[in-house]
Amino acid sequence: MKKAGIDPKILGVVLVLLILPAWEAIRIGGSISPLLMPPLVSIGSALLQGLIQGTLLVQIGLSLMYILTGAGIALVLAFFTLWISNLSPAVHHAVGILGALFHPLPGIVLLPIIILWAGIGPSAVLVVIVHSVFWPVLTNLQAGYRSIPETWRMTGQNYELAGWKFLVFIALPATFPYLLAGLRIAWARGWRALISAEMLFGAIAGAGGLGWYIHSRRVFMDSPGLFAGILVIMLIGSLVESMMFSLIERRTIQKWGMSL
Amino acid sequence: MTGQHEIPKKPILELKNISAGYADYPVLHQVNLQIFGSEVVCVLGPSGCGKSTLLKIAGSFLAPKAGSVVFQGKMVTNPDHHRLMVFQNQNQLLPWMTLEQNIRFALKHGPLKSHPSSWRERIAKSLQEVGLQNAAKLYPHQLSGGMAQRGALARAFGCQPALLLMDEPFGSVDAPTRSELQHLLLDLIANHHTATLFVTHDLEEALLLGHRILVLNSRGFITLDSRSTKPGHPSAVRQAMEHPDLRANRYDRP
Numbered sequence: 089m090k091k092a093g094i095d096p097k098i099l100g101v102v103l104v105l106l107i108l109p110a111w112e113a114i115r116i117g118g119s120i121s122p123l124l125m126p127p128l129v130s131i132g133s134a135l136l137q138g139l140i141q142g143t144l145l146v147q148i149g150l151s152l153m154y155i156l157t158g159a160g161i162a163l164v165l166a167f168f169t170l171w172i173s174n175l176s177p178a179v180h181h182a183v184g185i186l187g188a189l190f191h192p193l194p195g196i197v198l199l200p201i202i203i204l205w206a207g208i209g210p211s212a213v214l215v216v217i218v219h220s221v222f223w224p225v226l227t228n229l230q231a232g233y234r235s236i237p238e239t240w241r242m243t244g245q246n247y248e249l250a251g252w253k254f255l256v257f258i259a260l261p262a263t264f265p266y267l268l269a270g271l272r273i274a275w276a277r278g279w280r281a282l283i284s285a286e287m288l289f290g291a292i293a294g295a296g297g298l299g300w301y302i303h304s305r306r307v308f309m310d311s312p313g314l315f316a317g318i319l320v321i322m323l324i325g326s327l328v329e330s331m332m333f334s335l336i337e338r339r340t341i342q343k344w345g346m347s348l
Numbered sequence: 349m350t351g352q353h354e355i356p357k358k359p360i361l362e363l364k365n366i367s368a369g370y371a372d373y374p375v376l377h378q379v380n381l382q383i384f385g386s387e388v389v390c391v392l393g394p395s396g397c398g399k400s401t402l403l404k405i406a407g408s409f410l411a412p413k414a415g416s417v418v419f420q421g422k423m424v425t426n427p428d429h430h431r432l433m434v435f436q437n438q439n440q441l442l443p444w445m446t447l448e449q450n451i452r453f454a455l456k457h458g459p460l461k462s463h464p465s466s467w468r469e470r471i472a473k474s475l476q477e478v479g480l481q482n483a484a485k486l487y488p489h490q491l492s493g494g495m496a497q498r499g500a501l502a503r504a505f506g507c508q509p510a511l512l513l514m515d516e517p518f519g520s521v522d523a524p525t526r527s528e529l530q531h532l533l534l535d536l537i538a539n540h541h542t543a544t545l546f547v548t549h550d551l552e553e554a555l556l557l558g559h560r561i562l563v564l565n566s567r568g569f570i571t572l573d574s575r576s577t578k579p580g581h582p583s584a585v586r587q588a589m590e591h592p593d594l595r596a597n598r599y600d601r602p
Contacts, residue, residue: 239440242409245427247457257457261444344444345489 126312134312135319144301148320151297154210155282158217159274165218166226170233171255183226191223195281199288213285213297220281221274225267232266233259265341265348272333279325298324358421360385360543361406361431361511366415368401375401378415381562383511386541390548390558397564399547403513406545407431420510429458432509436516438496441488441503448484451475451503458507474506477539478532494525498532505536512544518553530556 108128115125122130138144173183195216206212236259244258260267286299298321305313341347359382369375375398383389393399404410408417408427417424419431434440441450451471460466475481478498488496497517504512517533518526530553537544537557548554554561 237437237439239435239437240442242407242427242433242435243440243442245409246407246431246433247429247454248427249457253457257453258442261442264444340444344487346443 123309123311126315130312131315131319134310135316138313138316144316144320147296147298147301148324151282151286151299152324154213154286154297155217155278158214158282159221159271159278161214162218162221162225162274165222166229169226170229173230174233180230184230187223187227187230190219191227193219195220195277196284196288199285208289213282213289216281216285217278220277224273224277225270228266228270228273229263232263235266236262265346268333268337268341269348272329275328275333279328283321357384359383359418360420361545362418363402363406364416364418366402366405366412366417368398368405368410368412376405376412379564381406383543383545385510385543386537387559388537388544388546388557390546390554390561391564392548392551392554392561393564394549399549399564400515402564403433403515403545403547406511407433407513409433429454429507430510432504432507432512434500434504434512434514434517436519438493438520439488440500441491441496443488446485446487447480447491447499447502448475450488450499451506454503454507470506474502477505477536478502493521494529497521497529501529501533501536505540505542508540509542512542512546514544514546516548516550517546519548519550526553533557 111125112128114120115122115127135144169183173180198216198219199212202212202215206215240258240262244254249257282297283299283302286297287303289300298317302314302317302321305311305317337347361381361383363379363381366379366381367374367377379402381389381402391399391402401410405412405417408424408431411425441447442453445453448471451474452467455467455470456464460470471484472481475484478501480495480498480502483491483495483499488499491499500517518529521529534557536542544557546554546557
């Protein structure tokens with residue numbers, strides 16, 4: 089029997105349409121307190137209010153700014169490390185060993201140390217993001233660099249591209265599929281680490297961001313606001329994942345026939 | 349085609365006493381080779397005999413263990429755009445650029461660095477020469493194997509190099525396409541008078557393209573004097589096939 093092709097978009101809509109009434113049914117059927125399971129209407133209005141009044145919008149902007157700044161710093165550091173690790177095999181191996189040690193370390197477990205070293209506040213959040221983004225990007229860049237075909241290397245040499253010119257004109261586009269894969273992992277890790285760090289630092293210093301927003305909703309027992317914050321984190325996460333990265337892939341490596 | 353043309357007295361490329369390989373596995377041993385302007389030298393030999401190593405050394409992609417490479421009268425140690433390599437690999441055009449952009453890239457970093465105004469005309473001309481004028485905006489992965497090799501030829505000849513280094517460039521396409529590409533290369537070489545070092549394991553290809561045919565074996569080169577025969581003529585092919593050294597080389601290697 090032939091399997092019926094299900095459009096994932098339709099499936100998504102159906103899934104949401106099933107979850108929403110189920111939520112209401114459980115809430116009303118079990119006469120659960122609105123503090124534990126707030127009505128959908130109040131979650132929706134909390135979301136709208138937060139967006140219209142700007143309190144939620146400001147925190148979204150802050151979180152995105154944190155992650156973009158952190159990712160930017162991490163990217164520059166990763167390219168720099170790739171460059172110095174190409175200088176000698178010893179440096180390359182040293183970087184590899186450091187990567188093996190630090191890559192599996194969740195950013196959030198570094199927090200106690202970061203608090204001691206960098207204090208609390210935005211700089212500590214940035215350190216967590218840089219850590220979460222740097223290692224996956226670096227390991228992918230190194231793997232990509234090693235897999236540049238010999239013909240492209242020799243083509244670059246033939247047109248006398250050496251040093252930074254080789255990196256920019258040959259190595260960067262040639263490793264782009266790997267860079268994108270690294271960024272996908274980095275985003276997933278960085279976004280989670282960011283929200284956790286914001287919740288923690290928000291509690292201490294009011295550093296702000298979506299994590300802090302959720303934390304403050306909890307303090308005020310504002311359950312609808314809490315769920316609204318969770319929805320926003322979910323939406324932004326999957327929008328970046330499924331729209332931004334997919335769009336970049338279609339415009340670059342898919343168009344070039346370079347998909348991994 | 350120009351037929352029998354004058355071959356200059358001074359070599360454009362000279363390999364002097366080249367040795368390469370590993371201590372317990374020498375690939376090339378004291379090989380000498382001179383290539384003169386506008387001649388096509390074909391190097392034959394079974395795989396593993398060091399043909400590709402020879403090409404890489406001729407292009408300065410690989411440093412020989414002993415010996416020197418002299419190009420246009422100067423000792424050279426780094427690759428340059430006057431000695432361009434054409435590979436067998438159909439992946440040699442850079443995939444993130446269209447065919448046209450690939451040629452522009454070569455001109456921009458190669459011979460026409462300071463003449464951006466002439467890029468457009470040169471690109472059009474070299475695409476025209478290989479019959480790909482309608483494929484300018486295509487990405488390499490959209491080209492067939494034969495088209496990709498035409499594109500590689502367009503990029504190389506567009507730069508008007510003094511010497512082409514070709515590593516079995518038509519080895520991975522089907523027979524009719526190979527024949528088409530061989531005749532295209534003959535036309536291109538005749539028009540550009542480009543000296544060419546052409547590595548192949550296909551004797552008929554060597555007889556069709558080469559002004560001079562060399563066989564590489566463990567003792568160095570054996571020369572087949574193709575000028576005493578008519579290149580491309582069936583009897584010449586047969587005669588070369590019967591050459592005792594080449595036969596030994598083809599069938600008796602471990």
